[in-house]
Amino acid sequence: MNAVNIEKLSFSWAGQKPTLDIPAWQVKQGEAVLLRGPSGSGKSTLLSLLAGINTPEQGRLDLFDTAFSSLSGRQRDRYRADNIGYIFQQFNLLPYLSALENALLACQFSKKRRQRLAEQGTSAEATALEMLKRLGLSSEQIQQQAHTLSVGQQQRVAAARALLGAPKLLIADEPTSALDAEHRDTFIQLLLELSSQNNTTVIFVTHDAALSSYFDKHVELNELNQAGAKP
Amino acid sequence: MIRLAMKSLLNRRASVLLTVIAIAVSVTLLLAVERVRDQVQSHFANTVSGTDLIIGARTGQTQLLLSSVFHIGSMTNNMSWESFADISSRPEVSWAVPISLGDSVQGLPVVATTNAYFEHFKYADKQPLEFSQGQPFASDKDVVLGADAAEKLSKALGDDIIIAHGSGGISFSEHDEHPLTVTGVLQRTGTPVDQAVLVTLHSLEMIHSGGAGHDEEHNHNHEHEHNDAHADEHEHHGEAPAESISAALLGLKAKPLALRLQRQINTYDKEPLTALLPGMTLQQLWKTLRVFEQALTAISAMVVLIGLLGMLTIMLASLRERRREMAVLRAVGAGPGTIFGLLLSEALLLTVVGAFSGLLLLYGLQWSLAGVIQSQTGLIFTSSWPSISEWWRIVLVIGAGFMLSLIPAWRAYRQSLADGLTVKI
Numbered sequence: 001m002n003a004v005n006i007e008k009l010s011f012s013w014a015g016q017k018p019t020l021d022i023p024a025w026q027v028k029q030g031e032a033v034l035l036r037g038p039s040g041s042g043k044s045t046l047l048s049l050l051a052g053i054n055t056p057e058q059g060r061l062d063l064f065d066t067a068f069s070s071l072s073g074r075q076r077d078r079y080r081a082d083n084i085g086y087i088f089q090q091f092n093l094l095p096y097l098s099a100l101e102n103a104l105l106a107c108q109f110s111k112k113r114r115q116r117l118a119e120q121g122t123s124a125e126a127t128a129l130e131m132l133k134r135l136g137l138s139s140e141q142i143q144q145q146a147h148t149l150s151v152g153q154q155q156r157v158a159a160a161r162a163l164l165g166a167p168k169l170l171i172a173d174e175p176t177s178a179l180d181a182e183h184r185d186t187f188i189q190l191l192l193e194l195s196s197q198n199n200t201t202v203i204f205v206t207h208d209a210a211l212s213s214y215f216d217k218h219v220e221l222n223e224l225n226q227a228g229a230k231p
Numbered sequence: 232m233i234r235l236a237m238k239s240l241l242n243r244r245a246s247v248l249l250t251v252i253a254i255a256v257s258v259t260l261l262l263a264v265e266r267v268r269d270q271v272q273s274h275f276a277n278t279v280s281g282t283d284l285i286i287g288a289r290t291g292q293t294q295l296l297l298s299s300v301f302h303i304g305s306m307t308n309n310m311s312w313e314s315f316a317d318i319s320s321r322p323e324v325s326w327a328v329p330i331s332l333g334d335s336v337q338g339l340p341v342v343a344t345t346n347a348y349f350e351h352f353k354y355a356d357k358q359p360l361e362f363s364q365g366q367p368f369a370s371d372k373d374v375v376l377g378a379d380a381a382e383k384l385s386k387a388l389g390d391d392i393i394i395a396h397g398s399g400g401i402s403f404s405e406h407d408e409h410p411l412t413v414t415g416v417l418q419r420t421g422t423p424v425d426q427a428v429l430v431t432l433h434s435l436e437m438i439h440s441g442g443a444g445h446d447e448e449h450n451h452n453h454e455h456e457h458n459d460a461h462a463d464e465h466e467h468h469g470e471a472p473a474e475s476i477s478a479a480l481l482g483l484k485a486k487p488l489a490l491r492l493q494r495q496i497n498t499y500d501k502e503p504l505t506a507l508l509p510g511m512t513l514q515q516l517w518k519t520l521r522v523f524e525q526a527l528t529a530i531s532a533m534v535v536l537i538g539l540l541g542m543l544t545i546m547l548a549s550l551r552e553r554r555r556e557m558a559v560l561r562a563v564g565a566g567p568g569t570i571f572g573l574l575l576s577e578a579l580l581l582t583v584v585g586a587f588s589g590l591l592l593l594y595g596l597q598w599s600l601a602g603v604i605q606s607q608t609g610l611i612f613t614s615s616w617p618s619i620s621e622w623w624r625i626v627l628v629i630g631a632g633f634m635l636s637l638i639p640a641w642r643a644y645r646q647s648l649a650d651g652l653t654v655k656i
Contacts, residue, residue, distance in 0.1 A: 109564040
């Protein structure tokens with residue numbers, strides 16, 4: 001099954017030239033895909049479509065067996081809460097919550113995620129604690145307010161939050177750009193390890209060519225996106 | 232969501248605290264205006280009870296009421312003893328208490344009257360005056376003190392007291408010849424009686440004749456004219472304890488007679504007099520004061536609005552800084568509706584906490600200032616539960632806060648729709 005299926009998709013921001021025009025793109029379930037795109041290539045737009053914040057003007061975007069692009073805004077929000085993990089470049093956490101509370105945030109918004117954990121015979125909190133420990137946070141750091149953590153630690157908490165409750169799709173938007181090389185490598189290794197355990201499909205956006213060895217597949221957004229190619 | 236809102240607010244505690252304080256103070260003000268009005272009204276209404284008519288020389292009804300019962304302001308004219316004797320001997324009058332005012336001891340009003348005062352004057356719910364020590368007048372040298380007066384003058388039973396003529400509280404040497412003796416102290420009533428120094432009409436007359444106060448001289452001459460005019464009646468009534476009195480409290484055998492007697496007294500042909508029904512005159516007084524009270528309420532409502540606008544300002548200003556927060560919430564699946572609800576519950580929390588802090592502040596102030604207010608104004612503040620109309624005011628404030636918070640909530644909704652997950656700052 002395809003995790004992502006795009007056909008004849010196009011999108012333009014109000015009153016502007018099309019920023020995205022993708023004739024076809026598929027991502028297989030369970031794959032880890034590295035998506036490379038320089039700024040201005042329509043990367044943010046594609047991610048906002050994949051996350052369901054915006055909908056394509058034309059064409060279709062399916063996620064797994066769901067016709068994602070034809071859902072209502074509310075349904076897309078729900079689908080995102082249940083099935084999509086999202087990691088930002090930076091500032092992923094609510095500064096006034098503890099690391100643990102931040103990690104639990106996605107499960108708070110999704111009953112499905114909690115159910116999946118319950119089916120595995122565990123709770124969101126227990127899994128979050130275990131995951132954060134595995135990601136290298138000490139017991140004290142887990143209880144600390146998010147803004148007291150280092151950038152690397154914050155990104156790891158964000159990864160735990162995104163993956164807690166086994167979402168089907170993980171979208172990571174340059175999550176390592178604020179990390180140094182050493183932290184970057186361990187972060188990606190852990191992220192991919194946790195994803196494959198949950199059979200989560202990963203779309204990892206970066207412009208760092210050094211990371212390509214970690215991924216099954218590399219995609220250049222410029223090759224996908226025909227917007228601007230046509231006269 | 233409420234938990235999230237609370238934590239988010241705690242994170243911005245400095246500005247949140249200021250907002251809550253602003254709302255609290257404004258709510259206190261709003262409630263205090265009404266509470267003071269209510270307390271003043273019940274205080275005034277409690278001061279006189281069981282008295283059907285108050286009569287005095289021709290003057291404004293409010294002035295007569297204020298000076299005779301509340302010892303506020305002074306009477307310019309007196310009514311003659313003959314008129315008093317004539318009216319009080321009417322068949323429909325069950326009792327009459329003459330009072331003479333205008334003097335003071337160290338700022339405390341001297342009330343010259345007869346023992347009928349202790350028998351018939353009632354306050355609150357027709358409660359009679361009670362003696363905590365001693366007894367009513369036995370002779371013209373006796374003085375009865377109100378509870379506060381005894382305290383302020385630090386006089387007890389058996390102590391001598393010197394009454395000055397006039398309101399200045401200066402003791403002329405002549406008065407030293409007429410020292411009076413405290414023979415009774417009244418129990419506290421929470422009315423102006425507590426402040427009063429009560430003497431007999433006759434002893435006041437003696438003080439005046441001996442004291443020869445300059446400003447009273449004119450009055451005396453004035454009354455002599457009346458005395459001449461009714462010389463023959465004077466003889467009929469025998470010995471009068473005073474030539475004239477300031478006012479008289481009347482009790483009637485039947486309440487419905489009051490209106491008729493009032494009309495008769497107001498058209499009394501031997502002397503221009505005024506008669507009033509205490510309850511009705513108080514009502515008129517409240518009507519006059521309602522404009523001021525409404526103005527105060529309007530002002531305090533404005534202050535509440537300013538407090539709420541302060542909250543609005545802070546919330547709108549914070550929206551910009553909180554775009555990241557919104558984006559994170561949207562990423563974990565919060566819809567724009569959830570963001571809307573979050574902002575709404577934050578504002579609601581602020582207003583509710585603010586309003587109830589205001590209520591607490593009101594009780595705090597009332598509790599801590601009750602003593603000062605009582606000694607300065609004689610007003611006794613009873614700490615009762617908030618009244619229904621006070622609850623209504625609180626509900627209105629919270630409602631207004633809710634309506635105003637729709638603005639930042641809507642802005643946040645629009646903003647989170649536009650920003651989505653990408654925040655361009």
